[in-house]
Amino acid sequence: MSGKIFINYRQRDADGKRLPHVLLVEALADRLATHFGRDAVYLDTTLRPGEPYPRELRARVADAAVVLTSGYDEAEVMKTIHHARIAGFLQKPFTAGRLCQKIRQVLQQRGVAGAAS
Numbered sequence: 001m002s003g004k005i006f007i008n009y010r011q012r013d014a015d016g017k018r019l020p021h022v023l024l025v026e027a028l029a030d031r032l033a034t035h036f037g038r039d040a041v042y043l044d045t046t047l048r049p050g051e052p053y054p055r056e057l058r059a060r061v062a063d064a065a066v067v068l069t070s071g072y073d074e075a076e077v078m079k080t081i082h083h084a085r086i087a088g089f090l091q092k093p094f095t096a097g098r099l100c101q102k103i104r105q106v107l108q109q110r111g112v113a114g115a116a117s
Contacts, residue, residue, distance in 0.1 A: 005032055005103065006064055008044045024096055032103070036112075065106050069094070 033041040065087035087106045
């Protein structure tokens, strides 16, 4: 899956209300798909923290670089997550521009064509 992008996010809060970032994430996913190709972007809204990854998803992201986002401080998060594939971190809240910068940076580090534009 080298060069492919996996996006997972929650659409609704615990009360079932649509979260404000949904339109932003969907627009970003659409723009990434336009730039890198539809089959390069895998968008998922069904996984919940702590759920085991289905076999198909595990296969899709097997060699993916991970950009982790969290409302917690990076140092705190990294104390509990020890994973070699974490290629970048963004602390919430962040702008769409900052997220695009981070994705571009990770893709450039991996030598993905089209990441510089």
